[in-house]
Amino acid sequence: MSQWIYVGLFFIVGLIIPIGAIGAAWILAPKRPNPIKQTTYECGIETVGDSWVQFKAQYYIFALVFLVFDVETVFLFPWAVKLGQLGLFAVVEGIIFILILVAGLVYTWRKGMLEWA
Amino acid sequence: MTTETLIWLIPLPPVLAFFLIVLLTNKSKWLSHTVGVGAAFLSWLASMIVFFRAVSVEHLGEHPFESSINWLPTGNSWFEIGVLIDPVGAAVLFFVSITIFMIFLYSVGYHNFGQPAGDHDRAGLPPHGATVEEHGHKHVVPSVEPMYSRFFAFLGLFAFGMYVLVVSDNLLTMFVGWEIMGLCSYLLIGFWYGKESARNAAIKAFMTTRVGDVFMLLGIAFLYSATGTLTFREIFTEETLHMLAGHTTFFGMTVSGFIALLLFIGTIGKSAQWPLHVWLPDAMEGPTPVSAMIHAATMVSAGVYAVIRMFPLLTADMHGHGLTVTMSIVAFIGAFTALFAATIAVAQNDIKRVLAYSTISQLGYMIAAIGIGAYVAAAFHLITHAFFKALLFLGSGSVIHGMEHGVLHTGNHKVDPQDMYNMGGLRKKMPITFWTFLIGGFALSGFPLVTAGFWSKDEILADAFGHGHWAVFITLAVAAFLTAFYTMRQITLTFLGEPRTEEAKHAQETPWTMTTPLVVLSFFAVTYGWVGIPEHFPLLGGLVPNWFHDFVGHTLAEVPETPEFSWIPLLTSLVVALGGLTLGWLYYRNVKSVSEDKLQIPLLKNKYYFDEAYDFLFVKPAYWFAENVVYKLLDQRLIDGILHISGPTTGGIGKFVREKFDLPFINELVGDGSANVTYWFGGKLRAVQTGRVQQYLMLALVTFIVIGVALYFFVLS
Amino acid sequence: MTGEQIVFLVVALFTLGSGFMVVTTRNLVHAALWLVSTLFGVAVTYAVLDAAFLAVVQVVVYIGAIAILFIFAVMLTRKDVRDQGPQMNKNWWFGALLAVMTFGGLYFLLQGWSGLSKTAAAIPAGFDAVAELGNELVSPAAYVLPFEVASVLLVAALVGAVYVAFNPRSGK
Amino acid sequence: MVPLSWYLIFAAALFSLGLFGVLSRRNAVAILLGIELMLNAVNINLAAFWRYGNVMDMAGQVFAIIVFAVAAAEVSVGLALVISVYRRRNTVVADEIDMMKW
Amino acid sequence: MSFWNDPLKVAADWLLGVFTGWGMPEMAANILIGFLGVLLLITVLMVLDIFLVWIERKVVARFQDRLGPNRVGPFGLIQPFADIIKLIIKEDTTPGGADKVVYNIAPMLSMMSVLILWAIVPLAPTILGVDLNIGALYLIAAGAIGTLSIIMAGWSSNNKFALIGAFRQVAVMVSFEVPMLTMLLIPTIFAGSMGMSTIIEKQDVWYVFLAPLAAVIFLIAAIAELGRAPFDMAEGESELVSGFNIEYSGMKFGMFYAGELLHAFTFGGFLAILFFGGYRFFGLEQVSPFLAIAVIVFKAFIGYWIIMWVKYTLLRIRIDHMLAFNWKFLTPLAFSLLMVVALMNALLANAPIWLYISGMFLSNVAVAWAALEIARSVSRREREKVEGPKQVVEVGH
Numbered sequence A: 001m002s003q004w005i006y007v008g009l010f011f012i013v014g015l016i017i018p019i020g021a022i023g024a025a026w027i028l029a030p031k032r033p034n035p036i037k038q039t040t041y042e043c044g045i046e047t048v049g050d051s052w053v054q055f056k057a058q059y060y061i062f063a064l065v066f067l068v069f070d071v072e073t074v075f076l077f078p079w080a081v082k083l084g085q086l087g088l089f090a091v092v093e094g095i096i097f098i099l100i101l102v103a104g105l106v107y108t109w110r111k112g113m114l115e116w117a
Numbered sequence B: 001m002t003t004e005t006l007i008w009l010i011p012l013p014p015v016l017a018f019f020l021i022v023l024l025t026n027k028s029k030w031l032s033h034t035v036g037v038g039a040a041f042l043s044w045l046a047s048m049i050v051f052f053r054a055v056s057v058e059h060l061g062e063h064p065f066e067s068s069i070n071w072l073p074t075g076n077s078w079f080e081i082g083v084l085i086d087p088v089g090a091a092v093l094f095f096v097s098i099t100i101f102m103i104f105l106y107s108v109g110y111h112n113f114g115q116p117a118g119d120h121d122r123a124g125l126p127p128h129g130a131t132v133e134e135h136g137h138k139h140v141v142p143s144v145e146p147m148y149s150r151f152f153a154f155l156g157l158f159a160f161g162m163y164v165l166v167v168s169d170n171l172l173t174m175f176v177g178w179e180i181m182g183l184c185s186y187l188l189i190g191f192w193y194g195k196e197s198a199r200n201a202a203i204k205a206f207m208t209t210r211v212g213d214v215f216m217l218l219g220i221a222f223l224y225s226a227t228g229t230l231t232f233r234e235i236f237t238e239e240t241l242h243m244l245a246g247h248t249t250f251f252g253m254t255v256s257g258f259i260a261l262l263l264f265i266g267t268i269g270k271s272a273q274w275p276l277h278v279w280l281p282d283a284m285e286g287p288t289p290v291s292a293m294i295h296a297a298t299m300v301s302a303g304v305y306a307v308i309r310m311f312p313l314l315t316a317d318m319h320g321h322g323l324t325v326t327m328s329i330v331a332f333i334g335a336f337t338a339l340f341a342a343t344i345a346v347a348q349n350d351i352k353r354v355l356a357y358s359t360i361s362q363l364g365y366m367i368a369a370i371g372i373g374a375y376v377a378a379a380f381h382l383i384t385h386a387f388f389k390a391l392l393f394l395g396s397g398s399v400i401h402g403m404e405h406g407v408l409h410t411g412n413h414k415v416d417p418q419d420m421y422n423m424g425g426l427r428k429k430m431p432i433t434f435w436t437f438l439i440g441g442f443a444l445s446g447f448p449l450v451t452a453g454f455w456s457k458d459e460i461l462a463d464a465f466g467h468g469h470w471a472v473f474i475t476l477a478v479a480a481f482l483t484a485f486y487t488m489r490q491i492t493l494t495f496l497g498e499p500r501t502e503e504a505k506h507a508q509e510t511p512w513t514m515t516t517p518l519v520v521l522s523f524f525a526v527t528y529g530w531v532g533i534p535e536h537f538p539l540l541g542g543l544v545p546n547w548f549h550d551f552v553g554h555t556l557a558e559v560p561e562t563p564e565f566s567w568i569p570l571l572t573s574l575v576v577a578l579g580g581l582t583l584g585w586l587y588y589r590n591v592k593s594v595s596e597d598k599l600q601i602p603l604l605k606n607k608y609y610f611d612e613a614y615d616f617l618f619v620k621p622a623y624w625f626a627e628n629v630v631y632k633l634l635d636q637r638l639i640d641g642i643l644h645i646s647g648p649t650t651g652g653i654g655k656f657v658r659e660k661f662d663l664p665f666i667n668e669l670v671g672d673g674s675a676n677v678t679y680w681f682g683g684k685l686r687a688v689q690t691g692r693v694q695q696y697l698m699l700a701l702v703t704f705i706v707i708g709v710a711l712y713f714f715v716l717s
Numbered sequence C: 001m002t003g004e005q006i007v008f009l010v011v012a013l014f015t016l017g018s019g020f021m022v023v024t025t026r027n028l029v030h031a032a033l034w035l036v037s038t039l040f041g042v043a044v045t046y047a048v049l050d051a052a053f054l055a056v057v058q059v060v061v062y063i064g065a066i067a068i069l070f071i072f073a074v075m076l077t078r079k080d081v082r083d084q085g086p087q088m089n090k091n092w093w094f095g096a097l098l099a100v101m102t103f104g105g106l107y108f109l110l111q112g113w114s115g116l117s118k119t120a121a122a123i124p125a126g127f128d129a130v131a132e133l134g135n136e137l138v139s140p141a142a143y144v145l146p147f148e149v150a151s152v153l154l155v156a157a158l159v160g161a162v163y164v165a166f167n168p169r170s171g172k
Numbered sequence D: 001m002v003p004l005s006w007y008l009i010f011a012a013a014l015f016s017l018g019l020f021g022v023l024s025r026r027n028a029v030a031i032l033l034g035i036e037l038m039l040n041a042v043n044i045n046l047a048a049f050w051r052y053g054n055v056m057d058m059a060g061q062v063f064a065i066i067v068f069a070v071a072a073a074e075v076s077v078g079l080a081l082v083i084s085v086y087r088r089r090n091t092v093v094a095d096e097i098d099m100m101k102w
Numbered sequence E: 001m002s003f004w005n006d007p008l009k010v011a012a013d014w015l016l017g018v019f020t021g022w023g024m025p026e027m028a029a030n031i032l033i034g035f036l037g038v039l040l041l042i043t044v045l046m047v048l049d050i051f052l053v054w055i056e057r058k059v060v061a062r063f064q065d066r067l068g069p070n071r072v073g074p075f076g077l078i079q080p081f082a083d084i085i086k087l088i089i090k091e092d093t094t095p096g097g098a099d100k101v102v103y104n105i106a107p108m109l110s111m112m113s114v115l116i117l118w119a120i121v122p123l124a125p126t127i128l129g130v131d132l133n134i135g136a137l138y139l140i141a142a143g144a145i146g147t148l149s150i151i152m153a154g155w156s157s158n159n160k161f162a163l164i165g166a167f168r169q170v171a172v173m174v175s176f177e178v179p180m181l182t183m184l185l186i187p188t189i190f191a192g193s194m195g196m197s198t199i200i201e202k203q204d205v206w207y208v209f210l211a212p213l214a215a216v217i218f219l220i221a222a223i224a225e226l227g228r229a230p231f232d233m234a235e236g237e238s239e240l241v242s243g244f245n246i247e248y249s250g251m252k253f254g255m256f257y258a259g260e261l262l263h264a265f266t267f268g269g270f271l272a273i274l275f276f277g278g279y280r281f282f283g284l285e286q287v288s289p290f291l292a293i294a295v296i297v298f299k300a301f302i303g304y305w306i307i308m309w310v311k312y313t314l315l316r317i318r319i320d321h322m323l324a325f326n327w328k329f330l331t332p333l334a335f336s337l338l339m340v341v342a343l344m345n346a347l348l349a350n351a352p353i354w355l356y357i358s359g360m361f362l363s364n365v366a367v368a369w370a371a372l373e374i375a376r377s378v379s380r381r382e383r384e385k386v387e388g389p390k391q392v393v394e395v396g397h
Helices: A002-028 A057-086 A088-110 B003-009 B012-023 B029-056 B087-110 B148-167 B171-189 B196-227 B238-246 B255-270 B279-285 B290-309 B325-346 B351-371 B375-410 B431-445 B452-466 B470-495 B512-532 B547-553 B567-588 B601-605 B609-623 B628-645 B647-688 B693-716 C003-024 C028-048 C052-076 C092-111 C129-138 C144-166 D004-024 D028-052 D059-089 E007-021 E026-063 E079-089 E100-120 E135-156 E160-191 E196-201 E212-226 E250-275 E289-313 E319-347 E353-386
Strands: B065-074 B077-085 B130-134 B137-141
Touching: A002 C028, A002 E026, A002 E079, A002 E100, A002 E250, A057 A088, A057 C052, A057 C129, A057 C144, A057 D059, A057 E135, A057 E160, A057 E319, A088 C129, A088 C144, A088 E319, B003 B012, B003 B029, B003 B065, B003 B077, B012 B029, B012 B148, B029 B065, B029 B087, B029 B148, B077 B087, B077 B148, B077 B171, B087 B148, B087 B290, B087 B375, B087 B512, B087 B547, B137 B375, B148 B171, B148 B290, B171 B196, B171 B255, B171 B279, B171 B290, B196 B238, B196 B255, B196 B279, B238 B255, B255 B290, B255 B325, B279 B351, B290 B351, B290 B375, B325 B351, B325 B470, B351 B375, B351 B452, B351 B470, B375 B431, B375 B452, B375 B512, B375 B547, B431 B452, B431 B470, B431 B512, B431 B567, B452 B470, B452 B512, B452 B567, B470 B567, B512 B547, B693 C092, B693 D004, C003 C028, C003 D004, C003 D028, C028 C052, C028 D004, C028 D028, C028 E135, C052 C129, C052 D028, C052 D059, C052 E135, C052 E160, C092 D004, C129 C144, C129 D059, C144 D059, D004 D028, D028 D059, E007 E026, E007 E289, E026 E079, E026 E100, E026 E250, E026 E289, E079 E250, E100 E135, E100 E250, E135 E160, E135 E196, E135 E250, E160 E196, E160 E212, E160 E250, E160 E319, E196 E250, E212 E250, E212 E289, E212 E319, E212 E353, E250 E289, E319 E353
Parallel strands: none
Antiparallel strands: B065 B077, B130 B137
16 A cells, blocks of 8 residues: 555656646747637648548457457466466466467457458 | 376367367368367277276276366365266267267268369258269269368267266266257257258257256256255265155155156157157258267267166165156156157158157167166167167168269259158168168167167066066067067168169269278177176077176166066067068068058158158147147148058057147147237237347346345345 | 545545546547546555555556547447437436436445444565465466456457457448 | 445445446447446455455455456457447447347 | 665655654655655656757767757757747647647646656665566556557547547557567566566576567567657658647647657666666676666666667658557567467476576577568568569460
């Protein structure tokens, strides 16, 4: 618990510093907005439509694969910490675990879902 | 390697083969069947080693091979699973491993490995043949199965299920194997899913066996709550059985009897006993006959095996020779099924369906034997039957395969290669198939002295007679007569006489991968009977020791005594077997076509829907909730058919069942009544089904809260 | 009231407030961002509970992956609901009633439980939760099966999701 | 020291909030957001019981981790379903997704 | 215990005495001291950050054969301060239609995600920061907040370029996080702990000698995580102008920019901690904590310099290549390496130390060699498919 207080302090100070910097800028900087200034920047060309463009489904796929491997590593960290004292059997269990997940990656790969096109 | 380790390893190769084929090798037919057959061979080898080690051990019954590991923590102890090979297990393992290995080998030939791909074959449909050009003119040759690899994968999973069932030492893993097989039978029956009939048959088989399985699961749960264990050796101790037999539960039955009854209902489903037998004939929609054989010779044996395993439970509350309630039910269902299926088999023209009904009938034999306490006889018949029925199924597959060759040759696809009236005279075209089929058929009929079927059937009859169960004895004797009769009818129509069609003339012997299993199995179909010749049998008794009785009998705590030798059952079985065979041959040897058969005249008009008519008559009891309307239409056509098919006996039974039971009770009261009630409720409740998840959830939650509050106030306080 | 209690109350209120915004805010991206702050609050709760590993895992999994996935999904299904139109279905009052009843029921049941006012024992010195977890996860006497099954589950989810959402046969 | 009841009531409240979201939001993605809240509430309970029970018994934390995996699986498949439905039927409103009726 | 051996404790004790002397409760005093310490560290970091701007500009100038800033102050040293003044007094525009709250929070979160990383950096044997036993995961957790800030910035700007840039950046970041996480497991396996200080304590042999491939993969993943060249497609000026931060100006932009530089330096530090022994350098750290700090800062600068070196040497990679490189090469390689290392670790557990080291090193080299060979043959086949000299086959007579 106590060490988390210091982590919390880092969070707080980590927020205070940028807030201070931005706040200083907010106080010092001139503010004279007009509609032309506030248009979005698209290399000087008039904006057409809003920013909601059709997105590739691939973004979702990459996030999906990432999510799966992310959760996987969560399982693997305790395994890795204890590995030195656990012996070969635990190593094999972990390897089976990884291989099952790699099979998922291979499936996604074979399905052509990892292509950007 | 210790025997225990080896037993653990037996089920593994097929399941590894399953995953290998599914995940990796399914592109290559050669690799897939190599993996599959190789795995079956490994399991067979391990099983043989285990079997011979088991045979060489003294007092295996008291000290079986067993080993177990912790599986699930249950509070402060563990639920253990493990393996067990006792005498019964060893004997069953012996035939299971051989038949499974033979099936694998046979499938290679049956699915036309090495033939070209079909012209217009699609996955999910049987292959139609491929055109090849040879020396300038075109031939149509059999084409290879499009889903060849998949078949071996399914077979592998199936074998895994069967091995798990045989080697497991507790009801839970046994049930797991049981359900794996249920799944595989669904997959294999529906293997040609492009055919609607196959799809329906698959669903039918799955659903019907499920009815039994639910009761079986209830039985397992009850047993667990009553004893706290599911391990056989722990249940079958003196104290536990005594405890179970000492308490009464629903309907005034003892706990042991009630549990045994529930478990037996599972067997009814699995072993296709009346009234849940309906799925088995339809299961012949699977790739002929490999999966049919699986269902008929291997999987259905699992049901009987389960009852044999549960025998101590069944007889726990038995005193002297009087049958308990459960045993009476078992004996009745077995005997009734034996007779009833035999009468149907007489009128079938499809070569596989005859065998399917025959299987039901023979399983009824075993069940009846268990019901009257003839433990060893049931196990004996289970094993001999598995050998000769596997032989017959593979033989019929070989016949069909040969006939398909003829069909491809003539190009007349309207000819049904499975209809026996299209065959005839095949003994010259397919000599190996003929001789092996003959052996199998004679074994099934119980041809005296030389065949295995005689010894096992005789032992059942002797037991029934010796313990004074007259009704069972007579029923089984009549069934045995019919068995011999239809077997000879089948052999006569298929192999003897002259070819009745052009296709039959061009039938061809099948490749070695198909005939080798036939030869191997026919060897066992003859010789396996010799290990169980009763000691007091005239002349032969004592020449070979009655090893089987001695070996298997020791599974039980007290070895069952053999009944006194008596001439009456022996003479009966001689008379019914020989009489049935002779009559069948005399009757059908002159039949050149369907029209010349005086007894079969009504069949001319109704040639095709006899199967369905029978099906629907006897499907009804199990299916009264499903297909009311359809069979009402067919009912009208039934009576004529029944009266003329196989003489007054069958007709009488059919009419009796129909008029006294089906029409008043099932159709009107249960069938229509329940349908009306369901319809009414459906109409009222339709409004609730909005299809919206959130509303469902709300409803569930409201129910939950209401029930929770009610429970809290009325039960807890 | 001790410092820990104050911390807990602040965190709990922050979490519940964010959670309330998740279920009520109209803009879905905002809802997802509020979810992030709720989940961060839960992570802090774990930290207060001395479950350090759970706390970071919470941030890594939920904020690092699940929230991103939500935002991507919102973007991909964006054209539909927009910010106009009602965000609640017409039975929302009933849903609210049920939620309140559920909370009331849980509260009521908790009241009657004897272990409620339990206080935590001090963590033994030298106790390493992560190492202990590693031990439990791979020891055959404990959770090795769930450990392996978890990977199967994840792969099944991956395969299922890829297949369901982007089956090439269904096309666009 | 914070008593156990605080955590349990906090979790119950979070659970009910999530339940409200699940029952009342029109957008299927928002329903999934509600489910996340409910899963987290469960996890708080697991962690709290671990801390207030026997600390040496890691069952609570192991379960919590497995809930993470389940949540990940649930979200990935759930959102994939939503996207799939959106692509076919151009809607993510839960009320309009009632094909299951037929 | 003198100030020179344990400055932190001496200062803290002194302050505690002062604060309690003022009548403050001890706990509050401790927290206040902690707060001051954190404030001090972060202030130093921000000052360092300002000089990082100068260093970066100087170094890139040298790489490109220029002089770099040299007008304001000696060697242009005052230049970054001028930049800051400019950033502060620059008019801060917010695009119309932007989601103002999210738009303003994003740069703060971005900066914070970097600063909180320093909570777990051990600067010297006695200056450990917060010695969390889940340090490695904390690193990823902080990265998750950074990812979130980018998507918030891109979404709230109401600008197509920004949104696309953010999406790409996030896709790259989450993708490369997988090999990074995996490589974090390797020091964890060696040290038997995720805590940074334990990892340093156990590094009697730098882990880079045990697992050189892991260090390389970690470096690559870190560069991608930072969004720096060659993995800076997300802000590719030629097509996306500036990526997710296109609409930001003034100090808010400054936060993103400073955040990125500090992030790079921080990753240099983590590379040093995880694979190059952290503050340890032939017992130098035992002499004085200040020397230890100097060692780790020096190592971090070397890491930072490598990252710059890569940035200004390599060309930008197309996004599809980038992701394919990750999922089809780096991730499988990382998993293979993890499995090999875990296996070797178990097999060589009781081996003498020289055998352990050489075995690990050789297995790493073997994995790297095999991966490169596979990649080479695959790419040769691919190349031949596209452009290669097709063999002319005579078609039958």
